[in-house]
Amino acid sequence: MSRYQEAKAIYAKVGIDTDQVIAKMKEIPISIHCWQGDDVIGFDGSDSLSGGIQTTGNYPGRARTPEELMADIKKAASLMPGKKRLNLHACYALLGEDKGKVDRDQYTYKYFEPWIKFAKENGFDGVDFNPTFFAHPKMKDGLSLSSPDEATRRFWIEHGKRSLEIAAEIGKAFGNKCFVNIWIPDGMKDIPADRLGPRLRLRDSIDEILTVLDKEHVQVAVESKVFGIGVESYTVGSGDFYMNYAATRGIFCLIDNGHYHPTENVADKYSSLLAFYDNIAVHLTRSVRWDSDHMAIFDDTMKDICAEIVKYGMVDKFIIATDWFDASINRIFAWVGGVRAIQKSLMLGLLTPWKEMIEAEEKGDFTKRLYLTERNKMLPIEDVWEEYLRSQNLSEEFYDEIKEYEDKVLSLR
Ligand code: RNT
Ligand code: ZN
Numbered sequence: 001m002s003r004y005q006e007a008k009a010i011y012a013k014v015g016i017d018t019d020q021v022i023a024k025m026k027e028i029p030i031s032i033h034c035w036q037g038d039d040v041i042g043f044d045g046s047d048s049l050s051g052g053i054q055t056t057g058n059y060p061g062r063a064r065t066p067e068e069l070m071a072d073i074k075k076a077a078s079l080m081p082g083k084k085r086l087n088l089h090a091c092y093a094l095l096g097e098d099k100g101k102v103d104r105d106q107y108t109y110k111y112f113e114p115w116i117k118f119a120k121e122n123g124f125d126g127v128d129f130n131p132t133f134f135a136h137p138k139m140k141d142g143l144s145l146s147s148p149d150e151a152t153r154r155f156w157i158e159h160g161k162r163s164l165e166i167a168a169e170i171g172k173a174f175g176n177k178c179f180v181n182i183w184i185p186d187g188m189k190d191i192p193a194d195r196l197g198p199r200l201r202l203r204d205s206i207d208e209i210l211t212v213l214d215k216e217h218v219q220v221a222v223e224s225k226v227f228g229i230g231v232e233s234y235t236v237g238s239g240d241f242y243m244n245y246a247a248t249r250g251i252f253c254l255i256d257n258g259h260y261h262p263t264e265n266v267a268d269k270y271s272s273l274l275a276f277y278d279n280i281a282v283h284l285t286r287s288v289r290w291d292s293d294h295m296a297i298f299d300d301t302m303k304d305i306c307a308e309i310v311k312y313g314m315v316d317k318f319i320i321a322t323d324w325f326d327a328s329i330n331r332i333f334a335w336v337g338g339v340r341a342i343q344k345s346l347m348l349g350l351l352t353p354w355k356e357m358i359e360a361e362e363k364g365d366f367t368k369r370l371y372l373t374e375r376n377k378m379l380p381i382e383d384v385w386e387e388y389l390r391s392q393n394l395s396e397e398f399y400d401e402i403k404e405y406e407d408k409v410l411s412l413r
Contacts, residue, residue, distance in 0.1 A: 007383035042091025051134025051185030052228020057328025061410025131163035160209035171217025187231030256283035306345035
C-alpha cells in the first residue's frame with residue numbers, strides 16, 4: 001500500500017474523503033501577486049516604493065524589466081499547484097513609446113495587453129487588477145483620493161476610473177470577472193485636526209470612480225488598514241470606514257491579515273462578513289510585529305485563517321489573493337513557498353472534521369470538541385499533500401530547481 005493509500009484509510013476512519021479534498025483543492029483559485037518579483041517597483045517610472053509600505057532586503061536577482069518579471073512569474077507559477085490567476089497593479093503598465101508622456105489618469109487596456117497574452121499563454125485562469133495610488137509624484141502630502149486639493153483628487157479619481165475600464169476589458173478577454181481592489185495609503189504621520197473631512201472626500205471620490213463600474217465583468221473591493229510607515233496617527237481608509245462603505249455601495253471588503261493590530265484574530269473576522277456579504281476578498285500575508293509582508297508560512301495564524309475559509313462549505317465566496325514582498329530571500333522561492341503554505345493551510349482545513357466538531361459543540365460536549373482538535377493535528381496530511389502535488393507532476397523537493405534558476409538566471413542580473 002502506498003503512503004497515500006494508508007493516509008486515505010486513516011482519514012476515512014475519521015469521516016474524511018481525501019480524494020474529494022484533493023479534487024476540491026484543484027478548484028480553489030489563488031490570485032498571485034505580480035509584485036513579489038521586483039519589490040513593488042513596477043515599470044511606469046517609479047524607482048522606489050512609498051505610501052507607508054516597504055520592501056526590505058537586497059537579495060540579488062530583482063526583476064528589472066517586464067521580460068525578466070514575466071520569466072520569473074512563469075518559473076514561479078510552474079512550481080505552484082492548483083488554479084492560478086495573475087494579480088496586476090497599474091504601475092506594471094507597459095507604456096512603450098508613451099513612457100513619460102502618458103500618466104496614470106490616461107492608462108488604457110492596451111498598456112496591459114502583453115500581460116493578458118502572457119497570462120493566457122501560461123495557464124492563468126484570469127487576471128485581476130489594482131489601481132496604483134502610491135509611489136507617484138501626484139500624491140500630495142501623502143494623500144490621493146482624500147486630498148483637499150481638487151487637482152490631486154481629480155487625478156486619482158481619473159486613475160481609478162481608468163482602472164475599472166481596463167478591468168472590464170480584462171474581464172471580457174477571459175470571460176470571467178476581473179477583481180479590482182482599491183487600496184490607498186492616505187493618512188497622517190501626526191495627529192489630524194480633521195478626521196472627518198478626508199473621509200468624506202474619500203467616500204465621494206470612490207463613489208465617482210464607481211460610476212464607471214461594469215458589474216458584468218468587474219468585481220470591486222476596498223482594502224482597509226490600521227497604519228503605515230510614516231502615517232502612524234491616522235488612516236483615512238480605516239476598517240470601520242470601508243466596512244460601511246462597501247456595505248452601502250454593494251461592493252466588497254478586502255481583509256489583508258497584515259492590516260490589524262497584532263493581537264487581533266483575523267480568522268475571526270470572515271464569519272462576520274459572511275453574514276452580510278456575498279463575497280469576501282482576502283490578501284494573505286505574514287506580518288511580523290507590523291505589516292511587514294513576510295512570505296506566508298504554514299503557521300498557526302495561516303492555518304486558522306484558511307480553516308475559516310473552507311470550513312463552512314463556502315470557499316466559493318472567497319476571493320483569495322497573495323500579498324507579500326520579501327527582498328531578503330530568493331524571490332521565486334518567496335512566491336512559491338508562500339503560495340504552497342497557503343495551499344497546505346487550506347488543505348489542512350479541508351482535512352479537519354469540522355462537522356463532527358460543530359456537532360459536539362452544539363451538544364455542549366466541549367470535551368469532545370477539544371479531543372477532536374488535538375487528535376486531528378497529528379493525522380498524516382503530508383501524504384495527502386504529496387499526492388496532490390504528484391497529481392500535477394510536482395513535488396516538495398523543489399529547492400534545487402529554484403537554486404538552478406538562481407544560478408543560471410537571477411545571479412546574472
Ligand atoms: C498595502 C496593501 C496593498 C499593497 C498592494 C501592493 O499595505 O496591503 O494591498 O500591498 O496593493
Ligand atoms: Zn494587501
